[in-house]
Amino acid sequence: MSNTLKRFLEYVKVDTESVSGSDTCPSSNKQLDLSKMLANELNAIGASNVELDDYGYVYAEIPATTTKKVPTIGFIAHVDTSPAVSGKDIKAQIIKNYNGKDIVLNKALDIVLSPEIFKDLLCYKGEDLVVTDGTTLLGADDKAGIAEIMSMAEYFISNKSILHGTIKIAFTPDEEIGKGADFFDINKFGADFAYTIDGGKIGELEYENFNAAGAELTVNGVSVHPGSSKGMMKNAILMAMEFQNMLPVFDNPMHTEEYEGFYHLDKIEGNVEKVICDYIIRDHDRNKFENKKALFIKISEFLNEKYGKNSFIINMEDNYYNMREMIEPHMEIIELVKTTMLNMGIEPIIKPIRGGTDGSKLSFMGLPCPNICAGGHNFHGKFEYISVHSMDKITELLINVVKNLEKQT
Numbered sequence: 001m002s003n004t005l006k007r008f009l010e011y012v013k014v015d016t017e018s019v020s021g022s023d024t025c026p027s028s029n030k031q032l033d034l035s036k037m038l039a040n041e042l043n044a045i046g047a048s049n050v051e052l053d054d055y056g057y058v059y060a061e062i063p064a065t066t067t068k069k070v071p072t073i074g075f076i077a078h079v080d081t082s083p084a085v086s087g088k089d090i091k092a093q094i095i096k097n098y099n100g101k102d103i104v105l106n107k108a109l110d111i112v113l114s115p116e117i118f119k120d121l122l123c124y125k126g127e128d129l130v131v132t133d134g135t136t137l138l139g140a141d142d143k144a145g146i147a148e149i150m151s152m153a154e155y156f157i158s159n160k161s162i163l164h165g166t167i168k169i170a171f172t173p174d175e176e177i178g179k180g181a182d183f184f185d186i187n188k189f190g191a192d193f194a195y196t197i198d199g200g201k202i203g204e205l206e207y208e209n210f211n212a213a214g215a216e217l218t219v220n221g222v223s224v225h226p227g228s229s230k231g232m233m234k235n236a237i238l239m240a241m242e243f244q245n246m247l248p249v250f251d252n253p254m255h256t257e258e259y260e261g262f263y264h265l266d267k268i269e270g271n272v273e274k275v276i277c278d279y280i281i282r283d284h285d286r287n288k289f290e291n292k293k294a295l296f297i298k299i300s301e302f303l304n305e306k307y308g309k310n311s312f313i314i315n316m317e318d319n320y321y322n323m324r325e326m327i328e329p330h331m332e333i334i335e336l337v338k339t340t341m342l343n344m345g346i347e348p349i350i351k352p353i354r355g356g357t358d359g360s361k362l363s364f365m366g367l368p369c370p371n372i373c374a375g376g377h378n379f380h381g382k383f384e385y386i387s388v389h390s391m392d393k394i395t396e397l398l399i400n401v402v403k404n405l406e407k408q409t
Contacts, residue, residue, distance in 0.1 A: 003154065004391045007147035008130070009092055011037075012139040017087040018080035018177045025183055026056040026080070026173035034079045038171050041150065046157045047169070055173065055183040061190075062156050062167040070165025070409045073402060074194030075152070076358065076369070077145035078175035081137060082380040091133040094388075100125040105382070106134030113383050120201065120377055121385075128388040138384035140376030144391055145197035146171060148374065152398040164402045165409070168194070172358060178319055181361035193333045193368040196359040197398070201349065202390040204373035205337050207327040208352040209360050210261070210282040211289035212319040215296060217243065220311050223273040234307060236275040240268065243277075243312065246299045251292070259284045259352060261292060284322055284352055320356050326363035327370055334370060336408070340400045346393070349373075372397070 014034040019027040026032060039052040039060075047060040056079070064070065081087035095103055100122055103113040111134030115121040132138045149169060156164060168191040172180040175198070199206055221236030247263050249255075256262045261283025268277045281296065283289040293316060300312040327334065334350075341348045359369035375390035 002151075002388065002392050004147045004151040004395045005130070005388050007150055008140075008144055008391060011143040011146055012090045012092055015088040015090075016080045016139075017083050018174045020083055020177050022177075025179065027177060027179070028080075031079050031173045032056050035171060035173070038079070038146065038150070042153070042169070045154045047153060051188075053185070057173065057184060058169075058171040059185075059188055060153070060169040062153055062164075062169070064164065064166045065160055066163040066165060066406050068163075068165070068406060068409050070406050071192040072166045072168060072190060073405055074168035074170065074189060074191030074367070074369075075149045075398060076170045076172060076194055076196045076362075077149055077198060077374070078142045078172045078180050078358065079146065080173055080176050081139050081143075082141065082176040084380040085137040085382060086135070087137055087139055090136045090139055092138060093131050093133060095129040095131055098124055098127055098129050103129075103131060105132055109134055111382065113385065118378060118383060124387045124389075129385050130388065131385045132382050134382050137379075137381055138376070138386065140374065140384055140386040141379040142175065142198045142374060144376050144386055144394075145374040148197055148391060148395045148398060151395045152402070155395075155399055156402065162403065164406045167402060170194075175358050178356060180358040181365065184358075184362060184365070186362070186365055186367050189367070191367065193330060194359075194362065195333075195337070196357055196369060196371045197374050197394070198357060199371050199373040200376055200379070202373050202375050202387075202393055203341060203346050203349040205334065205341070205348050205350050205370065206353045206357075207334055207370035208284060208324040209320070209322055209357055210284055210353070210355060211286055211321050212356055213281045213289070213293055213316055214319055215279040215281060215293075215314055215316040217277040217279060217300070218313040218315070219243070219270070219275040219277070220313070221272050221274065223271070233272070234311070235272050236270060237272060239303070239307060239311065240270070240275040240277055243299060243303060246303075247296075257354075261285070261288055263292065263296070282354075286322065320360045321364060323357070323360040323363040323370070327368055330368045333368060336405060337370075337372060337397075337401055340397060340404050344393070344397060344400060346397065
């Protein structure tokens with residue numbers, strides 16, 4: 001069993017689910033269980049300047065072995081798992097020499113991972129896969145990234161004759177709830193640039209992501225007994241439906257891909273008197289993003305004219321922006337990974353992230369930080385899986401990126 005796989009199987013045993021709406025950092029204390037484990041492991045393998053801070057961030061360093069003035073490179077992954085599906089009591093299963101057929105994750109519950117639905121499975125025929133037992137997510141997002149970074153770190157610490165510049169490592173909490181960079185100390189980290197190891201399929205290399213906003217729409221109605229409500233009742237449920245129906249029908253996640261943005265009604269609750277709707281608004285293009293937000297507000301203004309002042313109240317906040325504008329002045333860090341992949345026989349898959357990343361906020365904080373594959377598939381659900389070969393290959397990729405940075409300096 002490879003070191004990366006061994007680490008991964010240990011890390012996924014630790015429940016690190018983050019909690020949306022929490023006002024603490026980390027949002028769940030149990031994330032500290034893994035952060036402490038990682039800090040102890042970094043000390044054990046001989047990393048330098050290991051620190052676990054009060055917010056649950058882990059920082060470490062591998063000192064340079066070269067006399068060249070090499071830019072300081074950083075690698076970052078997050079300890080938390082998504083609150084979308086439970087990450088408690090994960091029971092990972094290893095499928096040896098996958099045969100390309102259905103994988104029964106849980107016979108009792110009749111839960112099957114099938115290539116008829118998840119076609120990428122067929123890319124891994126003949127490889128060993130790590131899967132769930134059908135009752136939890138797996139945690140490859142992003143414990144695979146952590147395992148790959150840790151194995152890379154151990155390699156360089158154990159092979160001090162290999163020339164490289166200073167390497168910085170960080171593990172963050174709360175990425176899954178959009179707060180992974182909130183208390184990240186750029187100066188303490190001390191890298192010139194970094195990569196989050198938090199992507200999917202091997203070969204993925206991403207430096208574009210959505211511009212993102214969140215909008216809470218409050219719809220205020222008037223509740224009157226339905227038997228005597230004519231001319232008086234204002235049904236907030238129906239009013240919220242009317243608002244939704246005025247948004248562009250095809251600007252919806254179900255109908256969009258690649259660079260197409262959307263409005264997404266993520267949560268709705270309430271009654272005749274009051275309804276609260278949580279929306280997310282996304283677009284890669286900044287102008288289209290601003291136009292989407294403007295239309296959202298315009299619809300509320302129109303409906304307030306129809307139903308009365310303050311019938312529709314919007315609380316909107318930008319979450320993050322497309323890191324492309326911060327990465328483009330530093331495209332050499334993209335070329336470094338791209339060239340390394342090609343030299344290893346890995347086909348680079350350069351595409352926009354249809355979501356967010358810690359790297360976006362970090363890039364706008366002054367740390368250029370694109371995203372590299374971690375190897376997993378079907379994140380945030382019970383059908384999540386990862387190839388063992390991919391994890392080992394990505395570990396090798398990180399090692400070669402560091403080596404190549406020294407060589408080309």
